[in-house]
Amino acid sequence: MINPVLHRQRFGLSLLFTLVLPLLAQANEPLPSWNDGATKKSIIEFVQAVTEQGSKHFVKPAERIAVFDNDGTLWGEQPAYFELLFAFDEVKRTAAQHPEWKTTQPFKAVLENDHAALAAAGTEGLLKIVGATHSGMTTEAFDDYVKTWLSQARHPKTGKPYTEMIFQPMLEMLDYLRSQNFKTYIVSGGDTGFMRAFAEKIYGIPPEQVIGTTFITTFQFKDGKASILRTPKLAHNDDGAGKPVSIDAVIGRRPILAFGNSDGDLQMLQWTAAGPGKRLMGLVHHTDGKREWAYDRQSHIGRLDMALDEAKTRGWTVVDMASDWRRVYPFDPPSTEQVQ
Amino acid sequence: MINPVLHRQRFGLSLLFTLVLPLLAQANEPLPSWNDGATKKSIIEFVQAVTEQGSKHFVKPAERIAVFDNDGTLWGEQPAYFELLFAFDEVKRTAAQHPEWKTTQPFKAVLENDHAALAAAGTEGLLKIVGATHSGMTTEAFDDYVKTWLSQARHPKTGKPYTEMIFQPMLEMLDYLRSQNFKTYIVSGGDTGFMRAFAEKIYGIPPEQVIGTTFITTFQFKDGKASILRTPKLAHNDDGAGKPVSIDAVIGRRPILAFGNSDGDLQMLQWTAAGPGKRLMGLVHHTDGKREWAYDRQSHIGRLDMALDEAKTRGWTVVDMASDWRRVYPFDPPSTEQVQ
Numbered sequence: 067m068i069n070p071v072l073h074r075q076r077f078g079l080s081l082l083f084t085l086v087l088p089l090l091a092q093a094n095e096p097l098p099s100w101n102d103g104a105t106k107k108s109i110i111e112f113v114q115a116v117t118e119q120g121s122k123h124f125v126k127p128a129e130r131i132a133v134f135d136n137d138g139t140l141w142g143e144q145p146a147y148f149e150l151l152f153a154f155d156e157v158k159r160t161a162a163q164h165p166e167w168k169t170t171q172p173f174k175a176v177l178e179n180d181h182a183a184l185a186a187a188g189t190e191g192l193l194k195i196v197g198a199t200h201s202g203m204t205t206e207a208f209d210d211y212v213k214t215w216l217s218q219a220r221h222p223k224t225g226k227p228y229t230e231m232i233f234q235p236m237l238e239m240l241d242y243l244r245s246q247n248f249k250t251y252i253v254s255g256g257d258t259g260f261m262r263a264f265a266e267k268i269y270g271i272p273p274e275q276v277i278g279t280t281f282i283t284t285f286q287f288k289d290g291k292a293s294i295l296r297t298p299k300l301a302h303n304d305d306g307a308g309k310p311v312s313i314d315a316v317i318g319r320r321p322i323l324a325f326g327n328s329d330g331d332l333q334m335l336q337w338t339a340a341g342p343g344k345r346l347m348g349l350v351h352h353t354d355g356k357r358e359w360a361y362d363r364q365s366h367i368g369r370l371d372m373a374l375d376e377a378k379t380r381g382w383t384v385v386d387m388a389s390d391w392r393r394v395y396p397f398d399p400p401s402t403e404q405v406q
Numbered sequence: 407m408i409n410p411v412l413h414r415q416r417f418g419l420s421l422l423f424t425l426v427l428p429l430l431a432q433a434n435e436p437l438p439s440w441n442d443g444a445t446k447k448s449i450i451e452f453v454q455a456v457t458e459q460g461s462k463h464f465v466k467p468a469e470r471i472a473v474f475d476n477d478g479t480l481w482g483e484q485p486a487y488f489e490l491l492f493a494f495d496e497v498k499r500t501a502a503q504h505p506e507w508k509t510t511q512p513f514k515a516v517l518e519n520d521h522a523a524l525a526a527a528g529t530e531g532l533l534k535i536v537g538a539t540h541s542g543m544t545t546e547a548f549d550d551y552v553k554t555w556l557s558q559a560r561h562p563k564t565g566k567p568y569t570e571m572i573f574q575p576m577l578e579m580l581d582y583l584r585s586q587n588f589k590t591y592i593v594s595g596g597d598t599g600f601m602r603a604f605a606e607k608i609y610g611i612p613p614e615q616v617i618g619t620t621f622i623t624t625f626q627f628k629d630g631k632a633s634i635l636r637t638p639k640l641a642h643n644d645d646g647a648g649k650p651v652s653i654d655a656v657i658g659r660r661p662i663l664a665f666g667n668s669d670g671d672l673q674m675l676q677w678t679a680a681g682p683g684k685r686l687m688g689l690v691h692h693t694d695g696k697r698e699w700a701y702d703r704q705s706h707i708g709r710l711d712m713a714l715d716e717a718k719t720r721g722w723t724v725v726d727m728a729s730d731w732r733r734v735y736p737f738d739p740p741s742t743e744q745v746q
Contacts, residue, residue: 128612205654249614262658272468273658274589274614280655285647285673292673292680294654301655307625314545314634315620315641316656318602318613333625333632340632 096242099235099393106390108383109239112346116322117246123344127247131319133334134236135326136254136261136278138368139350140269142231144359145222147367149256150192152215156199164198173198196257197298201281204293205259212263226397229268233350234398235391236325240269248323251275253313255305255330259296277312279304305330310337327352332373335382348383349373357394358387436582439575439733446730448723449579452686456662457586463684467587471659473649473674474576475666476594476601476618478708479690480609482571484699485562487707489596490532492555496539504538513538536597537638541621544633545599552603566737569608574738575731576665576690580609588663591615593653595645595670599636617652619644645670650677667692672713675722688723689713697734698727 096113100106115123116130137143157167157176167173172191175183184191200208216229224231240250252261252271258278265271282299285292304312310333313321324331324338327350335347351370352361362370377384387394436453440446455463456470477483497507497516507513512531515523524531540548556569564571580590592601592611598618605611622639625632644652650673653661664671664678667690675687691710692701702710717724727734 258655258658274656276658283651283654285650285677287673287676292650292676294650294677310625310632310634311623314623315598316614318598318616333627336627336632337625337634 096245097235097238099238099391101390101392103390105383105385109242109346109348112323112344113243113246113248115344125322125343129319129322130243130246130248131251131317131321132243132248132323133251133253133277133313133321133325133338134240135328135331135334136252136256136265138327138352139254139325139331140232140236140240140252141228142221142233142358143368144361145367147256148228148231149260150196151219151228152212152260153192153195153199155215155219156211157195160199197281200257200260201296201298204295205283206293208259208296209263212260216264224395226395229264230397231395232268233391234393234396235385236350237269237396239325240271243323244270249275251277251313251317251321253277253304253309253324253334255279255303257281258304277304277316279308307333309334313337322346324348325350326373328368328370329373332376335373335376339380339382346383347377347380348385349377350385351387353386354388354391354394356388357398360388436585437575437578439578439731441730441732443730445723445725449582449686449688452663452684453583453586453588455684465662465683469659469662470583470586470588471591471657471661472583472588472663473591473593473617473653473661473665473678474580475668475671475674476592476596476605478667478692479594479665479671480572480576480580480592481568482561482573482698483708484701485707487596488568488571489600490536491559491568492552492600493532493535493539495555495559496551497535500539537621540597540600541636541638544635545623546633548599548636549603552600556604564735566735569604570737571735572608573690573731574733574736575725577609577736579665580611583663584610589615591617591653591657591661593617593644593649593664593674595619595643597621598644617644617656619648647673649674653677662686664688665690666713668708668710669713672716675713675716679720679722686723687717687720688725689717690725691727693726694728694731694734696728697738700728 096110097106115121116125118124134140137147141148154176157173161167161177164173167177172184172187172195175187176195216227219228220226221228221231243250250271252265252275254261256278258276258280261278262273262276265276266273280301282297282301283294284297285294302308302312309331313334320341321338322341322343323346324335325348326334338345339347349370351374352359352368354360361368362374436450437446455461456465458464474480477487481488494516497513501507501517504513507517512524512527512535515527516535556567559568560566561568561571583590590611592605592615594601596618598616598620601618602613602616605616606613620641622637622641623634624637625634642648642652649671653674660681661678662681663686664675665688666674678685679687689710691714692699692708694700701708702714
């Protein structure tokens with residue numbers, strides 16, 4: 067580590083001020099992948115208002131809770147929720163242990179890549195697949211399965227690992243908030259254990275700040291060995307009204323910032339908005355069919371309809387991905403930048 | 407705030423070294439209310455082993471999770487769990503809104519201070535009382551009720567507010583751990599909302615680090631107003647095997663230190679002990695009938711029987727309150743100190 071005092075003495079004050087400080091200022095400019103405009107301004111103005119000493123909107127660091135949906139807000143969700151693609155791959159990986167799946171729907175459909183049969187199985191079928199692939203092992207074994215899959219699986223469109231299909235502007239927002247002593251949480255419909263397997267590494271969000279859908283687990287102590295087993299029984303569905311409920315149950319404080327991208331985030335935003343003082347409610351609007359995907363009111367995945375209306379009525383921040391984001395993914399070369 | 411550079415210039419270096427540094431050293435001596443001996447030594451040696459750079463037992467700060475039971479571990483639990491005394495007082499406070507309680511057990515017993523009828527109602531009766539007094543209001547209103555009660559109620563034996571019936575040596579342990587970058591959690595059988603109403607103020611443990619028994623809550627959005635309502639339906643009983651389950655669900659990391667005082671903490675200690683590397687499992691043994699209470703294997707409250715056996719077998723730290731603690735409560739005058 068460089069001792070700043072020695073460093074200053076060696077190079078002289080003038081050099082420090084002419085060379086180093088401007089570089090630092092540039093490095094500290096928040097949200098570099100956001101185009102200048104009303105959206106970026108609304109985020110920076112909010113953060114300054116609640117963090118500057120003496121501001122009438124000042125919020126104590128301990129109360130600077132920021133919550134983010136994951137699918138479609140921090141990483142992609144097309145052509146299907148990534149966790150569902152994990153579940154399909156797990157069915158194939160473990161098929162030998164379940165010979166009955168060859169003749170039982172919806173598992174047969176997964177094994178045969180039969181999209182029509184899978185569609186016919188509907189949400190109930192998908193839940194069966196998630197239940198079967200997310201249970202019957204310890205929480206630590208499940209964590210291993212997810213990590214192994216993430217290290218090998220590739221996104222069907224980009225060919226990138228799913229952990230790189232994350233939104234660079236949102237990573238910068240997480241960093242910016244944490245630099246201002248916000249505590250950043252994920253509050254999302256994904257399985258908590260699934261999200262914990264990557265959230266710390268790719269978002270800098272530790273396991274204890276990941277809130278999601280949960281299944282009943284049981285404690286076992288056998289032959290001096292303690293473990294926690296996952297069962298397929300749903301404990302909490304962290305979507306819609308389930309989000310403010312889990313925020314209250316796990317955090318016990320009302321967030322002052324909430325970001326989502328779909329109607330499943332509406333109640334989380336309403337709950338955030340209902341508190342006293344200044345708040346920021348935001349939605350990522352997928353408007354960029356060229357660099358990412360364009361979808362909203364009619365989409366089966368990440369439908370954004372009622373929440374978009376309420377955002378417009380109440381003046382919430384709506385991110386127009388196509389025009390507000392200079393870059394979408396960390397791996398995007400500068401040439402993918404949109405012309406303003 | 408004193409600017410340390412100016413301060414040093416004004417008073418001179420010699421004064422700093424002769425006067426200030428020894429005072430700082432004394433102030434930093436951990437666990438002043440613990441008598442010197444094997445128990446205090448086991449705590450300090452554990453903390454040093456997992457925090458000193460280069461130690462073979464070194465644990466990264468992010469993984470320094472420490473969990474504490476509350477009733478009987480951080481504060482008292484005699485002559486009855488304090489939360490139960492709150493529930494009895496709430497029955498009396500709200501009796502006018504429930505005229506049927508005058509003739510319905512177990513509420514009638516509470517209103518008439520009929521200890522025999524209350525005992526006859528058993529655990530089921532107590533759960534009814536807790537359910538009735540802990541539901542039907544928003545989580546924020548419940549927080550207000552608990553805070554109001556805590557500000558007015560007094561312990562039947564000491565005449566002190568319940569928030570002063572806390573164990574000074576354990577407060578010092580919490581402080582010591584946090585000074586070494588541990589994250590301190592409560593994992594206890596009390597209602598999460600009840601404990602959050604005081605945990606930050608008296609223990610320095612923020613709401614998001616309080617894990618307890620929970621009841622189902624529901625989100626309501628009416629006339630543009632968002633709220634979360636408490637129902638009497640149990641969601642999670644945070645006792646026994648429920649403790650490692652909630653630790654895994656909420657924290658998602660295995661603690662490296664766990665402290666309890668009863669058989670209800672056994673599984674939490676087993677789960678903590680089952681991880682790799684150095685760990686500290688501890689029990690507060692209530693052996694001090696003079697300054698506090700003496701109870702263990704036969705007690706209906708905080709029964710310590712199987713966990714005491716397992717602690718002895720496995721070499722866990724057992725705190726002998728009478729001989730290990732120089733002082734019990736923060737309000738104890740020095741004259742209450744035990745003679746060694």
